[in-house]
Amino acid sequence: INQTEYYKLLKLAKFSLLAPATKQGRFSWFRLLEALTNRNIPLLLIDSNYEDAIDFVNSDLFEIYKRYNLFVDYDTNINDKIAELDYEKIWNEIEQTEFINKITTKAYNEQLFIENCLS
Numbered sequence: 001i002n003q004t005e006y007y008k009l010l011k012l013a014k015f016s017l018l019a020p021a022t023k024q025g026r027f028s029w030f031r032l033l034e035a036l037t038n039r040n041i042p043l044l045l046i047d048s049n050y051e052d053a054i055d056f057v058n059s060d061l062f063e064i065y066k067r068y069n070l071f072v073d074y075d076t077n078i079n080d081k082i083a084e085l086d087y088e089k090i091w092n093e094i095e096q097t098e099f100i101n102k103i104t105t106k107a108y109n110e111q112l113f114i115e116n117c118l119s
Contacts, residue, residue, distance in 0.1 A: 010034065014040065015082050015087070016042045017042065020048050021048075025049060027052040028048065041085075055099075060099055061097045061100065068090055070090075
């Protein structure tokens with residue numbers, strides 16, 4: 001799938017699945033950011049190594065993830081999981097987080113790039 005089509009689909013979908021990063025032991029910041037900036041709530045695979053993302057784990061957004069159990073394992077039926085989630089309610093809470101306000105700034109994204117891509 002080309003990138004343009006991928007972003008169209010991501011924008012249409014309410015939920016997505018955030019897989020582990022391609023670099024072992026790292027969190028996929030890019031996939032998290034692209035989902036959230038497209039108003040898409042990414043469900044986290046339990047082995048996505050989100051512990052690597054200290055800013056995320058210590059954020060108000062992560063509290064929402066825990067409250068609504070937005071984590072899945074390889075045995076989870078994704079369609080059943082999504083059916084039990086209230087997208088509008090969860091997204092409204094996500095939009096109000098300090099984390100979302102922070103990650104949408106240029107300075108924060110430049111710092112993430114420097115730390116995660118250039119190291």
